[in-house]
Amino acid sequence: VSKLLEIALGLVTGIGGFLEAGSLATSAQAGAAFGFQLVWALALGTICIAFLVEMAGRLAAVSKHTLPDAMRERFGIRFFTVPLIAVALVSFLVLASEIGGVSLALQFATGIHFQWWAPAVALAVWLLLWAHNFSLVEKGASLLGLVTLVFVVASFKLHTPLSEIGGHLLPSLPQQYPAKYWFMAVSIIGASVSPYLFYFYSAGAIEDHWDESYLGVNRIIAGLGMGFGGTVAVAVLAGAAMVFHSRGIQIERYEQIPLQLVQPLGRWGFILFVASLGIACFGAALEIALSIAYLVAQGFGWKWGENIRPRDAARFTLTYTIAVAVAGLLIATGLDPLKLTIFSMALTALSLPVTVVPLLILMNDSEYLGDNVNHWIANAAVLFVSVLACIVALVAIPLQIMGS
């Protein structure tokens, strides 16, 4: 019964926790600009993150090591510094994007400009991390995050043709704006395969005391949870294609995105959009802030854990305090949250080989995994997506910057 409950909670986490500022903004922007054409990028990103989450959970359950802990032990502190800096930097930018997302939700609800909300949002994130334990942060945020299922409802109300979604599961070349198309594709993959997701998951498995008996649970949560989560992101893209693309509207500002729920759902569409954006980004901000602190503390061998009192893990607490405060200040300067989000996602895609290849090496090391090392299909799928996303990002990011 406890395992079934674990699976149910894991699925809720997968669905409610998948959508955040990055996946919402990139999916909406892609749907508006290219219709259903970029569904393949979402599918590729979802498959890749499902594999990565499963690997992170398996590593924790079998070896009792979190990901940074195992990386530092296996490769040494000097090598570990490279993925540490890469993941911490992109996660910090994504954290700022999430605080921007919550601040924008408050702007839509109150009319007060988002930059005034940023310090209050950062303070609320910090207070919750300071005062509560891991389960409440993870499960509470994800349970509330189920409100994002409204995008699926809206998609049905808009009579989204499923054949259009199915027909674009394979990549196709764009008819116009190739630089923007490929930039959007890597941003979508970056948003889906955010490293904080599998770092957070691995820390969660240790905090929840997983052992080898949880391998089946882990597989179901990673596969189904991420699969359902990816479906919500596809619904955002489909809704944007139906509402915006058909009218020739491109998403240039966050202010435009609520219209995709208002058009099919009326007044409730607006209310539920504000709730979805606020809750999803707030939940993600909690997870990312914790993820940065986990990464640094586990990497340097400090005492860590959301379930222990802040004073007993002072350096861990200080790390998330600094991350949240600086990210809040960045948004308070008035930086455009949409541009920051899209740019952060593209950078995430660019950094994927640095964050993913060490994990793959670990997952093939029988000293850590015993008989549970990776199957070649998992290695090939993750390596292919990561390297492809990185190469495309290397070309598309400069082109997009020059173009705009």
Added chain:
Amino acid sequence: VRTWLPVISIALVSLAGCQSAADSRARQLQQQKESWEATVRLTTQLSNQHVVPAEYTQQVLEAAAQGLEQIRQRAAKLSQ
């Protein structure tokens, strides 16, 4: 003539490239302008149906005004 031929060819190709890039930029600006106009139309229509709060309508209209102003400035730069 043979000495100057590659130089003239490169100059002509570059000129054509610049022209085509400028055309593409102008087309992109036109599409962005039409996108903001469509956003304003959709928002006004939903506002008239009283399904969005007045504060939100105002935010979208302000964003559209800023977007259109940026497009006007870029178009002016492009035509110089």
